[in-house]
Structure formats: structure tokens, C-alpha cells
Amino acid sequence: MSSAAPPNHAAPIDARPVVDRGAVVAELQRLLRADQVVTDAAALAEYAHDDAEWAPFELPLAVVLAEHEGDVAAVVRLAAASGARVVPRGGGTGLSGGANAVADGIVLSLERMTRIVEIDAAERFAVAEAGVINDTLRQAVAEQGLWYPPDPASYRISTIGGNAATNAGGICCVKYGVTRDYVLGLRVVLADGEIVDLGRRTAKGVTGFDLTALMVGSEGTLGIITQVTVKLLPLAGREERAVVGAFGSLIAAGEAVSAISASGIVPSALEILDRTCIEAVDAWQSLGLPHGVDTLLLAKVDEVAALGERHAASVADLMTGAGALSVEQAADADEVDRLFVARRLAYPALERLGPVLTEDICVPRGAVPEMLARIQSAAAEFDVVIANIAHAGDGNLHPLIIAPEGDDAAKARAKLAFDRIVDECRALGGTVTGEHGVGLLKLPGARAELGDRVIAMHAAIKQALDPKGTLNPGKAF
Amino acid sequence: MSSAAPPNHAAPIDARPVVDRGAVVAELQRLLRADQVVTDAAALAEYAHDDAEWAPFELPLAVVLAEHEGDVAAVVRLAAASGARVVPRGGGTGLSGGANAVADGIVLSLERMTRIVEIDAAERFAVAEAGVINDTLRQAVAEQGLWYPPDPASYRISTIGGNAATNAGGICCVKYGVTRDYVLGLRVVLADGEIVDLGRRTAKGVTGFDLTALMVGSEGTLGIITQVTVKLLPLAGREERAVVGAFGSLIAAGEAVSAISASGIVPSALEILDRTCIEAVDAWQSLGLPHGVDTLLLAKVDEVAALGERHAASVADLMTGAGALSVEQAADADEVDRLFVARRLAYPALERLGPVLTEDICVPRGAVPEMLARIQSAAAEFDVVIANIAHAGDGNLHPLIIAPEGDDAAKARAKLAFDRIVDECRALGGTVTGEHGVGLLKLPGARAELGDRVIAMHAAIKQALDPKGTLNPGKAF
Structure with missing residues (x-):
């Protein structure tokens, strides 16, 4: 990940009386191991922000590395008593600034809480501490023939607690849903340090309000998730096949997406890379694409045997019918990976060009080509480079706005393009964040999207569950 | 539906100063058409309760038949101003008393709000007013090649608004999830009469708290749902096959359930009927079952073509392997219906025997046989008849406790059995309501399951969103 901007001391996220930082640190040192x-300054700087470019942050007063829920509860109790704030943090891979620190805040990292508490193969659920890496959980359940579907791009480095706190999406959610769809229950430290269990372990349950769903995606503002119970699917019954089409225009690729969607086939991945992406990857590691390629459409289907073959063939035919310059197919796992290499390399290839400001809008599926066109208009108007990775199958677009390192004027123009894209997304009936969360970067967009009364509902619920404003101040709404 | 018990005037659901009922009725008559x-007394009695047997209720001061959201808002504003309460109601098919009236309450029926606002085949969502019958919506979207999966047993008479307010389940949710999994957005009248839109129409979205999920299943205590936006699936790509096994014992059927679950096949229905159910159906309409049948296990799989055939054959083999006395299969739609006739007739067949007190517990899948055994112990101990319909595939059991009409002693024993079953469910790691909701019947169980602190979170959220306590008092938590 690229380096972040310096702390913005001129504009604190939230103004409050300054707490006695020294006393809070001393008390933390009394409560916990050294x-x-x-x-130390280097660690404070490292933990002061997540992977969101250009979101404001301040240096926290301390970073705490919690090792069990008792640590989390103790820190929250101390914060509530002292007026300090708590900014919870998982892998720090967020892209909206949801884990960015405040000056009177303790960054509470759950990265050491890595115990997989239980895997119940018969009931198909797993219980993991918040700091367990998504991929670690995925591999552990796979050994028992089970599958945890949510696959954010960060799955090798992001934590299950962070995934739940942000309701992370991913590539396969076009078919299998997002994190919320798999969270059965949570253990949560509330704003006064009390620990509660929410949700259930059974397949169904409607006892009381769905506080589990309220916590999922609330970005640590209502409670700190210390343990997650997730639903699992059988690992068997899937065979991945990849179909990748190279198109001469975005319009043609968009037509292929519409045709696939209308066919009734639900692909397990349907990703678009635009020309800027392709060129960045190709310049780094040659893809050997045919001449004139403007857009790649990368699909997977995962039905087994003859049905999977038929679906893959249909997807290929639909791409050809929409005017693909070439279509490649793969059924072998290594070949599938090879065909998806451009998707995997896109983000790092673009980061080589400069700091990346990542957008995360979601529009109706049918509006993807129009949205992509408006993004390119914004790029032209504000004279910035914008590459597009899009989860085309569910209308979730990631325009990646790139400014050369150290070019402040370009950065300023990038921010204008960012705001314009949010406005255009809303004009097309979209939502300002499809899967990354509001954090800090999407606060203005979220306020516009939700409206005053729904924001007031958020504030009322926040006040009800965190009356002192201890937990992750200034985020999410 | 069987007749309900008389109003329990001796034990009001919630004590408050009596409102000026005459003035409220006069104002309602001024606001709305006659x-x-x-x-009138007959209508007040009819609308005073839902289908929950023996849950307390009182006669409301009026029933309002809302025709659009403006009516709902006007009634809520009047209630908030006058101190009256509002009890929202869809089809009145609830089984937990969630729509039961209070003496200072206006029953606000949304049954006339039956407009399907929009079906978007390309984006695969539909928008329906709250009073649209589940099956009406299902048929309307099917005409456009789409499928709305949630299928509560009441789908022919329950409304989509009521389904959302209670987070209704159904038979296919073992594979396809419950109502919550399909609700993208809601239009809601808040406790002060203001109307807000929650959620989204896009495939993904994480802007702000998931207030949509908070409203779903909150049983009208936080807001009144007037319009529901639901996600749809393609209708194509499914072929239903039924496999029905007749077993000599519950244990054998339970072993078949475990074997099917362990096989990795996810059936689209997996229902158990116990001997009491089978006898009731057989006595009414002969099923022609082999001698010695104690338990029926009814499965569906819905994969297409060869895979569906293979899965159906595997399910049949697993039933045989677990000791089924006979196994029948069907692939033709009429034959599938015929094999499931016992499931369809079970509830009405049991109602012929007397008023039915419907339980709705959910235990870990593997605990289903043990739970069924404990239910029969409770039946013996309290000398009541208990029949069992179980969504075995997700551990959701419906013990149906039957007392002869007019036998108050039997009713008292039935209530003891009901409470015992809830306790046993919790002892086995279950939840007190799998899909019917807390309403009134499960209030003690919900309090025990959730614990004081989580109940306090509910109360704080209720206070935040409905500070005057206008909406559906005394329900849900």
C-alpha cells in the first residue's frame, strides 16, 4: 500500500475537551502488559490510519494490542471513565478511513486475537476471534469440507472482525452475498465495557431485534466486535470455470454483462477492467492481449459437471455475441487463476503509478456502462487518471483515481473528481458505498444519500448505545 | 383458523392512562373516509388478535383500513398526539400475538395497500406495498421470469409487509434463506408519523447502519413498514424433485437428516412429520402409507437435469441407508405436490382435533432428534397431545400442542408444556423463535434467552426511535 498523507492537525475530526493523555497511558500500562x-512515535504513526488515501487522521494517544476480550473491555471502561475515545482496528486494510485515529483516542488493535474458537462441521458454523485473518478462517474450514464465501480483495490480510464491522463484500458476492449474509452472531464489547453475545448459532432465529445485523457494518461506532460466529456452506458442489472476454469498447462489454444477467445464469464472479487498468498491468507484466483491447470482462461460473460446462459455454457465446475480440475459457484451477491474473494485478499495477484514491460506488447493474462513461468524463474534466475495476455483476464500481506522488494540484483535482463521481452515482440511483463503508471519506455522500431524518435515526441509536461517544467518533454516518 | 380465547381483560398488556377513545375515533373519522x-363490535373482535392461540389481547378502540402511506402517517401522528397506540397488522396470520390489540390502541390494517409498485426484471427487484399477499407478489414476478423465494406456510394469505415485520421463514429457507435475506429496502412510517426510505435498490450497499435489517423482524415496534423492496432470483435454473421417506422411528429419520446434511447436498426442503401428525392426516384423508410408519421425512432438491437426478437419487439412498420403510420419488410438478400432501394437510388436520398452540423453536440441526424426544416427554408429563412439524434441515421445530375445545384444564397443561419445551430448547443451545417472532407468546423465553443487558439495548433503541411508546406496545422484547 502507498504511503498516506501527513496528519491533518488543522482540522480535528471532532472537537472535545482534551483528555489527560498521560494519565490514560499510565492507566493502560497498569492494566496491560508492557x-x-x-x-512510540513510529508505531503511533503506523496505527494512525488505515489504507484510505487522504482521509483525515491524527496521532492517537496510544495503541493497545488486545489479546482477549477482557483487554478490550478494560480499555473501553477506561476510555469511558476518562473521556478518551476508542478506535477499533482489525487488519488496517480499510479503504474509507473507518479506522483512522483521533488525538484523544486509543487505537485498539484486535490483530492478536487470532484464535479460531470452534468449527462445527455438522452444524456448519465457525466461531473466530475478531483478529483471525479471513483467509486463515477460509483455510481452516476448508480442511473440514466447508466454505466461508465472503472474499474481499484483502482476504489475505484483513480480519474477520474488520470484515464484519464494515460488512465487507468481495468478488463472489455477486452470487453468494456479503459478510452480513454469513454472520450468525457476534460477541461485542459495548460502550461501557460490558460484553454481550448477540445473534445465535442455529440456522434460523428471530428472537428480538436483529442487533447482529445492526452491528455488522456499523464500523465500530456501536460496539467492538471481539468474536464472530459465521455460517458456512459445503465446500463440495462447486467447480470453478473462468470465461474471459477481451472487448474493443466498454459499451460492448456492458452489453455482454446485460446479456449474461438476462440469461438467468448467475456467475460467481463478473468483473470489468477498463483500458487504464489493462494498460497499467500490461506495462508491468505483459498480458499478451490482442490488439485494440479496451475492456476485459472476467467471469466465473461454479456449477458442477455438465451444467457448469453449459453455463461457461453460454457465457462465452454471450460475450462473442456482444462483439468480444477474443474469449478464453478455463476449467483447471491453475488456468482459472491465470485468466484472472489481470484482476489480481490491477491494484498493485495502478499503485505503481502513484497514490490511489479508491472509490466504491454501487449503481443499478444496467447503469454500469453509463456510470463508467460519466467517470471518464470526470477524469477528462478534472484532468486526472481514473482506472476502473468494477464488480459489474452487482453494479459495484471501484474507480481508482491516481495522482502522481507529491503533486498537490493533482490531488486537489482528484478530490473534485471523487466528489463528482459520488454525485453522478446518486443521480443514477446508486449508493455511495457498495462495500468499503462510509468511514470518513464517504461522510458527505452518506449524509446526502440518507437525508436528515435517517441521519437523525443513526444519531439517536448511537446516543442510545454509546451516550458518551466513546466508540470510533465521527465515523460511519 | 380456529377460534381464539376471549379477551383477557384482567391482565392488560401494558398499563397507561386511558386515552379519550371517543375523541380519537372522532378524529379518525375526520381524517379518513367512513x-x-x-x-362495530364484530369487527373490533375480529381485528383484536392474530392467529396466535391464547396470547392476551384487548378490544382496540378502532380499526383503520389504510389505503396509502399518508393514511398510516396520519393515524400515527394522531396516536402520538393523543396518547393512543398503534398496532400494525398485515394479513393477521401471525402465530405469536404480534398483532394483538390493546385497549388504547388503533389496529392499523395495511391489507388494502395492495399495489405492486414496480418490478424491475433487469435489476431483479420488486417494490410492493405492505399489504400485497406473498403469493400475489410471487406470481407477478414469475410472469417476468423471476422468483421471490421466502415461502412461509401462510404465503397464500400473509402479506409482504407482515412477512418483513416478522422476518418470516418458510420451507425453502433451508437453502434460500429467510425474508431478511431478500429485503433490500423499506419505506417506513416512524413513530412521529414521518416517512423515511431505508436501504437501497442496488445489489450491494453499506451506507450507514443497516436500519433495514433492524426494522425487519422488529414486529412494528420501531416503525410501520408501508412498502418493501425485495431482491429476486431468476426463476430458471431450478427443477424440483421430491423424495419422501417413511420411517419406523424418529431416530431413523433423524439419522437420515444427519446423513443428508453431511453429504453436502443442500435440499430445498427437508421436513419431518411425526406420528401424531401422520395419524391426524391419515384419519382425515388416507395417505396409504405402509404399516408401522412413525415418521415421514419430506425432501426436495432443485438442481437441474443430471445433477438434480443424482441428488434426488442420493437423498433416496441415504434415506434407505438410514432404514426407511419406503421411499418415493417424484420429478413431475403434480407428483411433487402429491408427495408433499401430508405436509400441506398437517396443520388443518390437527386443527380438527382442537385449538392448536403453535411452538416455534430452533435448535442445532443435530439436536433435532433429541429435541423431539424431549417434546414427547413433555407431552407425556403434562398429558397433552403434541404433534410435530419440523423444518428438520435447519432445526426449526413446530410442536403443535392440542387441547380439546373448552377443556380449560388441558389448556393450562398445554401452557406448561409450552414453557417446558422452550426451556428444553434453550438447554440444547436453541433459540425460542425460529421464524414466527416473539410477539407476546415468546416474551418470557426471549427475556431469558437475550439476558438483561441485551434487553436493555432493545429498550434503549425503542426509546430512541419511539420515545412515546406509540408503536405496537409490549411486543417483541
Whole structure:
């Protein structure tokens, strides 16, 4: 990930009376082991922000490395008593600034809480501490023949707690849904330090309000998730096949997406890379694409045997019918990976060009080509480079706005393009964040989208569950 | 539906100063057309309760038949101003008393709000007013090649608004999930009469708290749902096959359920009927079952073509392997219906025996046989007849406790059995309501399951969103 901007001391996220930082640190050191309380400048800077470019942050007063829920509860109790704030953090891979620190805040990292508590193969659920890496959980359940579907791009480095706190999406959610669809229950430390279990382990359950769903995606503002119970699917019954089409225009690729969607086939991945993406990848590691390629459409289907073959063939035919310059298919796992290499390399290839400001809008599926066209208009108007990775199958677009390192004027123009894209997304009936969360970057867009009364509902619920404003101040709404 | 018990005037659901009922009725009559405000004794009695047997209720001060969201908002504003309460109601098919009236309450029926606002085949969503019958919506979207999966047993008479307010389940949710999994957005009248849109129409979205999920299943206590936006699936790509096994014992059927679950096949229905059910159906309409049948296990799989055939054959083999006395299969739609006739007739067949007190517990799948055994122990101990319909595939059991009409002693024993079953469910790691909701019947169980602190979170959220306690008092938590 690229380096972030310096702290924006001129514009604190939230103004409050300054807490007695020294006393809070001393108390943390009394409550926890020395190696769990970090206050050196380098670590404070490292933990001061997540992977969101250009979102504001301040240096926290301390970083705490919690090792069990008791640590989390103790820190929250101390914060509530002292007026300090708590900014919870998983892998720090967020792209909206949801884990960015505040000056009177303790960054509470759950990265050491890595215990997989239980895997119940018969009931098909797993219980994991918040700091378990998504991919670690995925591999552990696979050994028992089970599958945890949510696959954010960060799955090798992001935590299950962070995934739940942000309701992370991913590539396969076009068919299999997002994190919320798999979270059965949560253990949560509330704003006064009390620990509660929400949700259930059974397949169904409607006892009381769905507080589990309320916590999922609330970005640590209502409670700190310390343990997650997730629903699992059988690993068997899927065979991945990839179909990748190279198109001469975005319009042609968009027509292929519409045709696939209308066919009734639900692909397990349907990703678009635009020309800027392709060129960045090709310049780094040659893809050997045919001449004149403007857009790649990368699909997977995962039905087994003859049905999977038929679906893959249909997807290929639909791409050809929409005017693909070439279509490749793969059924072998290594070949599938090879065909998806451009998707995997896109983000790092673009980061080589400069700091990346990642957008995360979601529009109706049918509006994807129009939205992509408006993004390119914004790129032209504000004279910035914008590459597009799009989860085309569910209308979730990631325009990646790139400014050369150190070019402040370009950065300013990038921010204008970012705001314009959010406005255009809303004009097309979209939502300002499809899967990354509001954090700090999407606060203005979220306010516009939700409206005053729904924002007031958020504030009322926040006040009800965190009356002192201890938890992750200024985020999410 | 069987007749309900008389109003329990001795134990009001919630004590508050009596409102000026005459003034409220007069104002309702001023606000609405005459035929929308019902105050005759017969109608008040009819609308005083839902289908929950023996849950307490009182006669409301009026029944309002809302025809659009403006009516709903006007009634809520009047209630908030006058101190009256509002009890929202869809089809009145609830089984937990969630729509039962209170003496200072206006029953607000949304049954006339039956407009399907929009079906978007390309984006695969539909927007329906709250009073649209589940099956009406299902048929309307099917005409456009789409499928709305949630299928509560009441789907021919229950409304989509009521389904959302209670987070209704159904038979296919073992594979396809419950109502919550399909609700993208809601239009809701809040406790002060203001109307808000929650959620989205896009495939994904994480802007702000998931207030849509908070409203779904909150049983009208936080807002009144007037319009529901649901996600749809393609209708194509499914072929239903039924496999029905007749077993000599519950244990054998339970072993078949475990074997099917362990096979990795996810059936689209997996229902158990116990001996009491089978005998009731057989006595009414002969099923022609082999001698010695104690338990029926009814499965569906819905994969297409060869895979569907293979899965159906595997399910049949697994039933045989677990000791089924006979196994029948069907692939033709009429034959599938015929094999499931016992499931369809079970509830009406049991109602012929007397008023039915419907339980709705959900235990871990593997605990289904043990739970069924404990239910029969409770039946013996309290000398009541208990029949069992179980969504075995997700551990959701419906013990149906039957007392002869007019036998108050049997009713008292039935209530003891009901409470015992809830306790046993919790002892086995279950939840007190799998899909019917807390309403009134499950209030003690819900309090025990959730614990004081989580109940306090509910109360804080209720206070935040409905500070005057206008909406559906005393329900849900």
C-alpha cells in the first residue's frame, strides 16, 4: 500500500475537551502488559490510519494490542471513565478511513486475537476471534469440507472482525452475498465495557431485534466486535470455470454483462477492467492481449459437471455475441487463476503509478456502462487518471483515481473528481458505498444519500448505545 | 383458523392512562373516509388478535383500513398526539400475538395497500406495498421470469409487509434463506408519523447502519413498514424433485437428516412429520402409507437435469441407508405436490382435533432428534397431545400442542408444556423463535434467552426511535 498523507492537525475530526493523555497511558500500562501498550512515535504513526488515501487522521494517544476480550473491555471502561475515545482496528486494510485515529483516542488493535474458537462441521458454523485473518478462517474450514464465501480483495490480510464491522463484500458476492449474509452472531464489547453475545448459532432465529445485523457494518461506532460466529456452506458442489472476454469498447462489454444477467445464469464472479487498468498491468507484466483491447470482462461460473460446462459455454457465446475480440475459457484451477491474473494485478499495477484514491460506488447493474462513461468524463474534466475495476455483476464500481506522488494540484483535482463521481452515482440511483463503508471519506455522500431524518435515526441509536461517544467518533454516518 | 380465547381483560398488556377513545375515533373519522374507520363490535373482535392461540389481547378502540402511506402517517401522528397506540397488522396470520390489540390502541390494517409498485426484471427487484399477499407478489414476478423465494406456510394469505415485520421463514429457507435475506429496502412510517426510505435498490450497499435489517423482524415496534423492496432470483435454473421417506422411528429419520446434511447436498426442503401428525392426516384423508410408519421425512432438491437426478437419487439412498420403510420419488410438478400432501394437510388436520398452540423453536440441526424426544416427554408429563412439524434441515421445530375445545384444564397443561419445551430448547443451545417472532407468546423465553443487558439495548433503541411508546406496545422484547 502507498504511503498516506501527513496528519491533518488543522482540522480535528471532532472537537472535545482534551483528555489527560498521560494519565490514560499510565492507566493502560497498569492494566496491560508492557508490550501491549505502544506509544512510540513510529508505531503511533503506523496505527494512525488505515489504507484510505487522504482521509483525515491524527496521532492517537496510544495503541493497545488486545489479546482477549477482557483487554478490550478494560480499555473501553477506561476510555469511558476518562473521556478518551476508542478506535477499533482489525487488519488496517480499510479503504474509507473507518479506522483512522483521533488525538484523544486509543487505537485498539484486535490483530492478536487470532484464535479460531470452534468449527462445527455438522452444524456448519465457525466461531473466530475478531483478529483471525479471513483467509486463515477460509483455510481452516476448508480442511473440514466447508466454505466461508465472503472474499474481499484483502482476504489475505484483513480480519474477520474488520470484515464484519464494515460488512465487507468481495468478488463472489455477486452470487453468494456479503459478510452480513454469513454472520450468525457476534460477541461485542459495548460502550461501557460490558460484553454481550448477540445473534445465535442455529440456522434460523428471530428472537428480538436483529442487533447482529445492526452491528455488522456499523464500523465500530456501536460496539467492538471481539468474536464472530459465521455460517458456512459445503465446500463440495462447486467447480470453478473462468470465461474471459477481451472487448474493443466498454459499451460492448456492458452489453455482454446485460446479456449474461438476462440469461438467468448467475456467475460467481463478473468483473470489468477498463483500458487504464489493462494498460497499467500490461506495462508491468505483459498480458499478451490482442490488439485494440479496451475492456476485459472476467467471469466465473461454479456449477458442477455438465451444467457448469453449459453455463461457461453460454457465457462465452454471450460475450462473442456482444462483439468480444477474443474469449478464453478455463476449467483447471491453475488456468482459472491465470485468466484472472489481470484482476489480481490491477491494484498493485495502478499503485505503481502513484497514490490511489479508491472509490466504491454501487449503481443499478444496467447503469454500469453509463456510470463508467460519466467517470471518464470526470477524469477528462478534472484532468486526472481514473482506472476502473468494477464488480459489474452487482453494479459495484471501484474507480481508482491516481495522482502522481507529491503533486498537490493533482490531488486537489482528484478530490473534485471523487466528489463528482459520488454525485453522478446518486443521480443514477446508486449508493455511495457498495462495500468499503462510509468511514470518513464517504461522510458527505452518506449524509446526502440518507437525508436528515435517517441521519437523525443513526444519531439517536448511537446516543442510545454509546451516550458518551466513546466508540470510533465521527465515523460511519 | 380456529377460534381464539376471549379477551383477557384482567391482565392488560401494558398499563397507561386511558386515552379519550371517543375523541380519537372522532378524529379518525375526520381524517379518513367512513369505510376506513371500523368501530362495530364484530369487527373490533375480529381485528383484536392474530392467529396466535391464547396470547392476551384487548378490544382496540378502532380499526383503520389504510389505503396509502399518508393514511398510516396520519393515524400515527394522531396516536402520538393523543396518547393512543398503534398496532400494525398485515394479513393477521401471525402465530405469536404480534398483532394483538390493546385497549388504547388503533389496529392499523395495511391489507388494502395492495399495489405492486414496480418490478424491475433487469435489476431483479420488486417494490410492493405492505399489504400485497406473498403469493400475489410471487406470481407477478414469475410472469417476468423471476422468483421471490421466502415461502412461509401462510404465503397464500400473509402479506409482504407482515412477512418483513416478522422476518418470516418458510420451507425453502433451508437453502434460500429467510425474508431478511431478500429485503433490500423499506419505506417506513416512524413513530412521529414521518416517512423515511431505508436501504437501497442496488445489489450491494453499506451506507450507514443497516436500519433495514433492524426494522425487519422488529414486529412494528420501531416503525410501520408501508412498502418493501425485495431482491429476486431468476426463476430458471431450478427443477424440483421430491423424495419422501417413511420411517419406523424418529431416530431413523433423524439419522437420515444427519446423513443428508453431511453429504453436502443442500435440499430445498427437508421436513419431518411425526406420528401424531401422520395419524391426524391419515384419519382425515388416507395417505396409504405402509404399516408401522412413525415418521415421514419430506425432501426436495432443485438442481437441474443430471445433477438434480443424482441428488434426488442420493437423498433416496441415504434415506434407505438410514432404514426407511419406503421411499418415493417424484420429478413431475403434480407428483411433487402429491408427495408433499401430508405436509400441506398437517396443520388443518390437527386443527380438527382442537385449538392448536403453535411452538416455534430452533435448535442445532443435530439436536433435532433429541429435541423431539424431549417434546414427547413433555407431552407425556403434562398429558397433552403434541404433534410435530419440523423444518428438520435447519432445526426449526413446530410442536403443535392440542387441547380439546373448552377443556380449560388441558389448556393450562398445554401452557406448561409450552414453557417446558422452550426451556428444553434453550438447554440444547436453541433459540425460542425460529421464524414466527416473539410477539407476546415468546416474551418470557426471549427475556431469558437475550439476558438483561441485551434487553436493555432493545429498550434503549425503542426509546430512541419511539420515545412515546406509540408503536405496537409490549411486543417483541
